[in-house]
Amino acid sequence: MGESSRNVILIGYGEVGRAFASRIELSDTALRCVDPVAAGQHSARLVEATLPGQILPGTLVLSAVPSSAAPAVADELASRSDEFLYIDLTSSPQELMRACATKFDGSQTAFVDGAIMGSVDLSGADAPIILSGSEAGRAATELTAVGLHAVALANSQPGDACGLKLLRTLMTKGIEALAVECFAAADRMGLSAEIRANLTDINARPFPDLLDAMVRTHVVHAPRRQHEVAAALEQAGSLGLRAPVTEAVLDAYRRTAHRIDTEKPKPPTQVEQAVRWLAEDLAKVPA
Known part of the structure; x- marks a missing residue:
């Protein structure tokens, strides 16, 4: 196979992260998994402890960490000068997602709030995802391209999906x-x-x-x-x-x-x- 057409960084290697990683790997995608707690070799998949020093332009960054960790992940990503699309998939209150979104004001990073509506335990990577924010439509296209099921909320703000x-x-x-x-x-x-x-x-x-x-x-x-x-x-x-x-x-x-x-x-x-x-x-x- 030639060079992958897209790059995805998946932060969080719990139940959601593992299910989504398995699906994303079936697409024409270069996937990197990051989780400081689960870092190490997991069968044929390497989970890294930290984010790469540079995030390539156009990379899709997904966060599937606990809600309590959402602000810290947003802080780290917002400090980058790289240009990428960031989708927060934590089950967080509306106001927390809006606070995370403001961290990216003025940056090259597009922030999108994502909510997994179904049960990953029951549906695996087929669990539907609702997206909100000005770039929700673009995010839905990107997630669909890597094999996930996503729909954008029309005329939405960050936090609407999790709300x-x-x-x-x-x-x-x-x-x-x-x-x-x-x-x-x-x-x-x-x-x-x-x-x-x-x-x-x-x-x-x-x-x-x-x-x-x-x-x-x-x-x-x-x-x-x-x-x-x-x-x-x-x-x-x-x-x-x-x-x-x-x-x-x-x-x-x-x-x-x-x-x-x-x-x-x-x-x-x-x-x-x-x-x-x-x-x-x-x-x-x-x-």
């Missing part, structure tokens, strides 16, 4: 925690297969539409639904199980029911109306 991922986390990780409690109770009741079959109706319509319906009707039916949640908690307790996430759910229903009783809001016709009314309670600072 979107952490919004998704509010939903998916909460569902994960509730699934633990539900499946634990189902196992003790001998109804594991039955509950899985029973949940299939959730797929009958798009999930966001279901969530919209739930939130909109929460303003109307929270008083009734709180009794159902309380009964579910009582059932779990009778099985010798704690359900701390569901306890928090019950508390949320009680708060909404109390507000409905005292404020008597009009039933919302749009989910946006419901969200704004419900958010007033979330914005209050506990005494």
